[in-house]
Amino acid sequence: MNDITERRLALSHMWVAFIAFILACFMGEYQVLERSGLFEALDSSTVYFASVSTHGVLMAYVLTTFFIMGFGYYTASTSLNVPIWNKQLAWGGFWLALLGVVLAAVPLLMGLASVLYTFYPPIQAHYIFYVGATLLIVGSWVWCGIMIVMFLQWKQANPGKPVPLAMFATTMNALLWLWTSAGVALESLFLILPWAFGWTDTIDVGMARTLFAWTLHPIVYFWLIPAYIAFYTLLPKQAGSYLFSDELARAAFIVLVVFSLPIGFHHLYMDPEQAKGWKLLHSVGTFIVSVPTFMTGFTVIASLEVAGRLRGGKGLFGWIGSLQWTNTMVLSVILSLLMLIFGGFGGIVNASYAMNAMIHNTAWVPGHFHLIFAGTTVIMYFSVAYYLWPILTNKPIFSNNLALVQLWTWFIGMSILSTPWHVLGLLGQPRRISSVVYNNLMTLSWKPYELMMILGGLVMLGSACLFIYVIFKTQFSATEEVFEGEVEYAETYHPVTDLPEYLNDIKIWNKVIAVLMFISFGIPILQFFFLDTYDSSAWGY
Amino acid sequence: MHIDPLEKKWAQIVLAICAFFVVVIMSDALFHSVNAPSNVETINSATLHLSKEFAEDNLGVQVDENGDITVRMVAGRYSFFPKRISVPAETKLTFRWVSIDVLHGVHIPMTNMSTMIVPGFVAEIETSFPKPGDYPVLCNEYCGLGHDHMWSKIDVVEKDQWKAPQATSMGGDEK
Ligand code: HEM
Ligand SMILES: [Cu+2]
Numbered sequence: 093m094n095d096i097t098e099r100r101l102a103l104s105h106m107w108v109a110f111i112a113f114i115l116a117c118f119m120g121e122y123q124v125l126e127r128s129g130l131f132e133a134l135d136s137s138t139v140y141f142a143s144v145s146t147h148g149v150l151m152a153y154v155l156t157t158f159f160i161m162g163f164g165y166y167t168a169s170t171s172l173n174v175p176i177w178n179k180q181l182a183w184g185g186f187w188l189a190l191l192g193v194v195l196a197a198v199p200l201l202m203g204l205a206s207v208l209y210t211f212y213p214p215i216q217a218h219y220i221f222y223v224g225a226t227l228l229i230v231g232s233w234v235w236c237g238i239m240i241v242m243f244l245q246w247k248q249a250n251p252g253k254p255v256p257l258a259m260f261a262t263t264m265n266a267l268l269w270l271w272t273s274a275g276v277a278l279e280s281l282f283l284i285l286p287w288a289f290g291w292t293d294t295i296d297v298g299m300a301r302t303l304f305a306w307t308l309h310p311i312v313y314f315w316l317i318p319a320y321i322a323f324y325t326l327l328p329k330q331a332g333s334y335l336f337s338d339e340l341a342r343a344a345f346i347v348l349v350v351f352s353l354p355i356g357f358h359h360l361y362m363d364p365e366q367a368k369g370w371k372l373l374h375s376v377g378t379f380i381v382s383v384p385t386f387m388t389g390f391t392v393i394a395s396l397e398v399a400g401r402l403r404g405g406k407g408l409f410g411w412i413g414s415l416q417w418t419n420t421m422v423l424s425v426i427l428s429l430l431m432l433i434f435g436g437f438g439g440i441v442n443a444s445y446a447m448n449a450m451i452h453n454t455a456w457v458p459g460h461f462h463l464i465f466a467g468t469t470v471i472m473y474f475s476v477a478y479y480l481w482p483i484l485t486n487k488p489i490f491s492n493n494l495a496l497v498q499l500w501t502w503f504i505g506m507s508i509l510s511t512p513w514h515v516l517g518l519l520g521q522p523r524r525i526s527s528v529v530y531n532n533l534m535t536l537s538w539k540p541y542e543l544m545m546i547l548g549g550l551v552m553l554g555s556a557c558l559f560i561y562v563i564f565k566t567q568f569s570a571t572e573e574v575f576e577g578e579v580e581y582a583e584t585y586h587p588v589t590d591l592p593e594y595l596n597d598i599k600i601w602n603k604v605i606a607v608l609m610f611i612s613f614g615i616p617i618l619q620f621f622f623l624d625t626y627d628s629s630a631w632g633y
Numbered sequence: 634m635h636i637d638p639l640e641k642k643w644a645q646i647v648l649a650i651c652a653f654f655v656v657v658i659m660s661d662a663l664f665h666s667v668n669a670p671s672n673v674e675t676i677n678s679a680t681l682h683l684s685k686e687f688a689e690d691n692l693g694v695q696v697d698e699n700g701d702i703t704v705r706m707v708a709g710r711y712s713f714f715p716k717r718i719s720v721p722a723e724t725k726l727t728f729r730w731v732s733i734d735v736l737h738g739v740h741i742p743m744t745n746m747s748t749m750i751v752p753g754f755v756a757e758i759e760t761s762f763p764k765p766g767d768y769p770v771l772c773n774e775y776c777g778l779g780h781d782h783m784w785s786k787i788d789v790v791e792k793d794q795w796k797a798p799q800a801t802s803m804g805g806d807e808k
Contacts, residue, residue: 208775214734215736387640390640454740454742625675633778
């Protein structure tokens, strides 16, 4: 199949993602330096909060959304073996989203939108920032639509056949994102934009926070699912092994998507505008959604163990040593899992209604999400890029050894950065501060940890530069060698024969989600229409 | 559909672990009244000074006829008011927090006195401090460029050495 457009689509999206990423990494290192107070010349809360706002937006919205769209397009076309449906539309979505990013970046960099990536009202940014963010979301909906159309068309053309796992998961992720982004889209269209344009004078802060919480949890699964797609469908072949169970993989994606949506209130545990019963309901869902992650851990380790034993590893742990540690996909999965295990422990603390009070909004929280998002998730974005770049550019990887060094240093840097960050949280340091000016002895104990974070960030920044160097060199070095590989999806240990329709369909799950969302968000949102709430006017910062 | 026996076993273990956590959390919440602020009580943040409860003279620590202690605090850029308060250790305290401007959060490190302070709402939270000492009260939600400077102090004194501020007539949670 001539898939030149598909490859261009994938490369364009991913380059936007990774350019955003590398710029934001420089900001990250600046932030740990500024926060430490080591260099007086750097001290400026104005610059710092402009930087954190930009860093957060670039990492959380731009890197992720563009990577997921690019990876999704290529996964759809290779797993179904068909061209992308409506390529003009796909390019339209790309340019719209990119326009949104550029529009949002201007006020961010000018310090006119230092409202952080969560932009909680009633602090107000320049309206162009909200317009840009909204366009980015609308652009990503185009991608969702194309994925769903391709899924349905393929099913129609292949009645009764199981949709390839990679495509099933990608489409579930598109469905997830449509539902996820609906919360912030409602907030943006009905509350923030009219208020930022000056059409309304005040804003309902409680409702805005509730709608944002709707988005804030499932969005992390939107980011994580591509990593899981690599775990299930790319890793096994790379490791020289099989996928343990195709059916349970589908079940895991379904539970992940369905249950990550109705649980956003664990971000509001400490908020006064929602009642205890709703918080508890969401906390139960929060534990349910950990089940598919436990199952994924099992499957991935099983795939790896089979690989290790096929390569001659013996004994209870002997198979670990005989894994192909020099394969970037295998190495990244091992490191990703390690970070997931530690991050998972932290997550249990956050999810626990009572323990949460100790760490809520402390430095523990950025420590936790850097570990699990910038660690577990983003390291898989790297290895997917290493895997796809030769296929997309028809050139061999520039240097496998450098790529391995890059993955290791990301992991090491992350360990050095995120461990002290967690400790700082336990020692009481709040998140989102640009300097420590509390006149209190307690803060003396914070210093050494802040210094360690500078080192960890530096190692990560070096690693990030190396990543860009390797993919850039792969694509743009002059070489005679031609790489002629294709994406190879995992084969299943037990081939799927009869798949129940509910494991091969998105429509039923869409309905289930609608019901669950109504139950868990219906009254909590409607209450704002019945309560005597007092809205807030706009505040600068 | 095919499920491997080993996988089934693992699924059962995982479900048991999750059920365990859920039971612990539920019993904490329902029987030990864990104190996340969830009172859904609205107030007009723009006219706090006109409200009876959060008028300036009423802020701080107050003891009512039954001896129950209520601490009323206002968060505003960039401090918590009153800036310094004193409370007894090992005593049940009811904190009531409101904001006069934007979103804030408050945490007293090493304790579970933590809540978001959302404009338009009163955040009520019950807790007690086991250890006497000088604690900082820190804002932990970004509230503007001066966010770093937003903090105040609370002295937790031994129970028997603590003296109530002069008695006031206001009691309970009336508005
Ligand atoms: C070079 C490596 C990095 C360093 C040194 C770094 C450092 C930081 C620092 C110091 C903050 C401010 C946290 C606070 O104020 O409490 C921050 C925020 C943030 N970082 Fe990073 N970061 C790095 C890489 C990443 C990556 C790879 C991601 C995700 C893919 C990421 C996502 C975020 C997000 C979403 C925020 C915003 C948090 C907020 O608004 O509270 N960072 N980072
Ligand atoms: Cu504040």
